[in-house]
Structure formats: C-alpha cells, structure tokens
Amino acid sequence: MAQYILAHDLGTSGNKATLFSTDGKMVGSRIVSYDTHYFKEKWVEQNPEDWWKAVCLSTKQLIGELGVHPEDIQVVSFSGQMMGCLCVDENGNPLRDSIIWADQRATKQVKDLEEHLTQEEFYRIVGHRNTPSYGIQKLMWIRDNEPDTYDRTYKVLNAKDYIVFKLTGKFVTDYSDGNSMGCFDLENLTWSDRILEASGIDPVKLPDLKPSTYVAGGVTEEAARATGMAPGTKVVIGAGDGVTANIGAGSVDEGKTYCSIGTSAWVTTTAKKPIFDPEMRTVTWAHAIPGYYAPNGTMQYAGGAFNWMKEAVCTGEREAARQSGTSVYDLINEQIEQAPPGSNGLLFLPYLLGERAPRWDTASKGSYIGITSETTRADLLRSVVEGVTYNLGIILDILQQHIAIDEMIIIGGGAKSPAWRQIMADVFGMPVKVPTILDEAGSMGAAIIGGVGAGLFDDFHVVDRFIEIERSEQHNPENKRVYEEAKRRFNDFYFALRPVFEKHQAEGADGWL
Incomplete structure (x- = not known):
C-alpha cells in the first residue's frame, strides 16, 4: 500500500x-x-x-x-x-x-x-x-x-x-x-x-x-x-520557507551550498556554527536540521533585474517571440551567448530596488557602467546576468572565508537558462549542478522534515531519494580569470558610486542624477 x-x-x-x-x-x-x-x-x-x-x-x-x-x-x-x-x-x-x-x-x-x-x-x-x-x-x-x-x-x-x-x-x-x-x-x-x-x-x-x-x-x-x-x-x-529550501536543495551537510534565483536570489550553505561576518553582510538562520545553521546572503532583485531587462530593453525579442510562437527567453539567451565573458568591459549594477546582501543599501540604483561606442546589444543583455551573478559571487566569497564550498546546486527560474548556468559556473569557479525539479525545494524540504519527524525516514540524507541531478556545468578556467577581474571592478564601481547614491537619496530627487 x-x-x-x-x-x-x-x-x-x-x-x-x-x-x-x-x-x-x-x-x-x-x-x-x-x-x-x-x-x-x-x-x-x-x-x-x-x-x-x-x-x-x-x-x-x-x-x-x-x-x-x-x-x-x-x-x-x-x-x-x-x-x-x-x-x-x-x-x-x-x-x-x-x-x-x-x-x-x-x-x-x-x-x-x-x-x-x-x-x-x-x-x-x-x-x-x-x-x-x-x-x-x-x-x-x-x-x-x-x-x-x-x-x-x-x-x-x-x-x-x-x-x-x-x-x-x-x-x-x-x-x-x-x-x-x-x-x-x-x-x-x-x-x-x-x-x-x-x-x-x-x-x-x-x-x-x-x-x-x-x-x-x-x-x-x-x-x-x-x-x-x-x-x-x-x-x-516544519520550518520557514528559506530554511526548508535548504533541505529540498540538498544542503544537509556542512559546506553543501545552493543558490536560488527567482525574483530575488540567495546563496545559502550549511554550517555547524553561525557565521558572524564582521561587516554584517550575511545573515545566519537556525537550520531545520538539529545542530546545524544556515548562513545566507539574499539579494533584492535578481530575476527581477532580468525581467526589467526583458521588458525595457528586449522589445524586439518580445515581438519576435510573439510572431514566431517561440520563447522570448530562448531569443534573449541567443543574444547573451553572442557577447563574450565580461561583456566587453560593460558592467551592470543590479540594484534596481536598493540591495540587501552584501550591501545593505537602500539608496543604491541600477546602473550600466562602461558603455562605449563599441558596446553591443548583446553586451547590454549579458552584463545584466553577469551583474546579478557578480553580486551572488561576492556573497559566496564571504561564506567561503568561513567554510569550504566546492560545488553549487542551483534552483529557481534562473537555473533554466543554459547561458546563465555557465556564467554562474564561471563566476563561482566551481561545478554548478541542476536538479530535475527546480521549483519544489520548499515543498520537498517540508516533506522530508515531516518524514523524519514522523519516523518514516532515519535522517535528512534521504534527500538523495528525492533529488535527481539533471545536468552539471563545469567552469572554464579562462572565463573564471576574466570574471575575477570583472567582479573586482564591479565592487570598485559600487563603492565609488555609493556616496552619489546616498547624496541623491538625502536630497530626495526624483531622477537619479
């Protein structure tokens, strides 16, 4: 039965x-x-x-x-x-x-x-x-x-x-x-x-x-x-949704880490102790697994920035998709793949709604930086995805100062994009694994918690029965080197602009400059 x-x-x-x-x-x-x-x-x-x-x-x-x-x-x-x-x-x-x-x-x-x-x-x-x-x-x-x-x-x-x-x-x-x-x-x-x-x-x-x-x-x-x-x-x-997803994404042992990319996005790992960052850039949740913690950094607008780009920049792709009956996301991905890693030097700060981790800055704005006469449409699109991923990469860097992380499981809508998956693997510098089911981590985690609590399962490693890895993207070492430099410039430009953002917010201006 x-x-x-x-x-x-x-x-x-x-x-x-x-x-x-x-x-x-x-x-x-x-x-x-x-x-x-x-x-x-x-x-x-x-x-x-x-x-x-x-x-x-x-x-x-x-x-x-x-x-x-x-x-x-x-x-x-x-x-x-x-x-x-x-x-x-x-x-x-x-x-x-x-x-x-x-x-x-x-x-x-x-x-x-x-x-x-x-x-x-x-x-x-x-x-x-x-x-x-x-x-x-x-x-x-x-x-x-x-x-x-x-x-x-x-x-x-x-x-x-x-x-x-x-x-x-x-x-x-x-x-x-x-x-x-x-x-x-x-x-x-x-x-x-x-x-x-x-x-x-x-x-x-x-x-x-x-x-x-x-x-x-x-x-x-x-x-x-x-x-x-x-x-x-x-x-x-059960547990809060940010923590049940840990279980459903397989983050059940120390250093097991996942990234969820929806409207917002986060990187969360599993640790035996809380991670108290001296700059308070990340947070730590009590894990659903007794004796563990879930250090985390959540950014405000990830897939949200992608959606802004789709609506504001990709009018041609949307119309072409409507006429042909194809997916607008497939057309956007084709454009992204035409630009090289690093988008020919173009950077995008994805702070359209301010930012939580790692900035904790309500004043910051979304910004393109480095547009030249040679900037292409493909650069404009790819740099948005790269900017979101740089921000997530900085969160990962903070966590890695405290715990060893050697691979990443990714879930959520962003994991459906082959171009984005490869960008994540290259920016993170580690294998990126994609489960067959991308949108059920919370429900799956709750089910596993329920099964352990009711005595149906011996422990949380039963998650291996629930998760099937569909594909794994390996990072390209040359792309990783390009992205390490680009991420450094991304960080530099943010800190250079932060006083401007703060001045703008204090003045209460409607425009951004």
Missing part, C-alpha cells in the same frame, strides 16, 4: 499543497492563491483566514483529484513565509490581519531597540541585523499603536504556526521561524532575554520553541472535516 507525505508551502501569493510518496516521488500539487494588501506605502498585510481556506481547499483538491485515501497520508508538514506577526487570542482567533515579511512600518521601533543594543550586538545575538522586517519590531509597533490588540494577544505566530494551530490546537513554532521573530538567541536556540528586555515585549506572548521535526499532535476531528485529511494524521511543524 502506498504511503504519502503532504507538504504545504505557504508563500506570499498563495499556498501550494504537494503530495510526495515515501520513495521520494512527487505525486501532484495544487495551488490556491490569496490576496496581499499593500497600503500606506510600506504596509503589507494578509488575512490569516485566507491561509486556512487555501490549505483546506488545496488539500481537498489534491486528495480528491488524485484519488488518494486520506488514511494513506502518514504526515503533514509545512514550509511558510517568515518574519510575520499574527496576533491571536487564547482560542487562536486572529485579532487583526497578519503583518507579513514585506512590511516596513516599524522604523521607530528599530530605533527604540538601537537605544539599548547596537547593530553589532543585535547581530551577534540573532545572526541578523535589526530592521523593520522582523517579528519583534512589528509586535512593538502593534503595542505602540494598537495597545488594545497587544493587551488581548495571547500568542504571536507566523503563517505555518497558525495552520499548525488550526490542525492541532497547539501554539508552537520552530527554531527557524523563532529566528525570524528577531528576538531569538541563535547559539542557544532560545528566546533572547536581552532583546526581549530591550523591546519591552512580554515573553509569554511568544509560542513554545521546538525543533522543525516536532510532532505537534494529530489532526483534530474538526480540522479533518475541513481539510479532508484523516483524523489523527501526524502534524510536523
């Missing part, structure tokens, strides 16, 4: 329910979307009941359409958006919409914390900078601006934690989502007394911290009726 694991990936745009067999095969998936509410420029919220409805509907669709017997689902586990702030009462009823990761309203609360802790002190505790993105700053904002809601708050949850409550009635979170609250002691895996004292937040409002493999309980009768699952099905709490 077949046995299955159900994984839910609660993202920003919707929930994906994916069913895996215990032999590592993906059986099917269903996505149910929900709304995100953007307002007052920096405010971003979601209705948590939309999450629950999406989980219920996607589960019922998946079970019904695949003809799976609910009793054959051995465990359900989760990957979920991180750095949220959902206030619920003692019965688990939401007291307001959830303030999600993208919300940036809590700037005053960041400054309030800075009166008690320097950025470096905060970073050394949490592994992250003190910014408005994290949960504790958002909860401080609620306390300061919605005191009645704060007083009535029994627990503060992230997205997956709310669904775990709806299924089991338990208020828990895992270490990775605890880390995303911004009041977490990374080395001791506990809530940080020092940050909580500085914040003035009552620690009893925080959920219990557990490993990602923790079985919160079984699906209740009420939840079974709502979802179509069998009562008593084991519920494993």
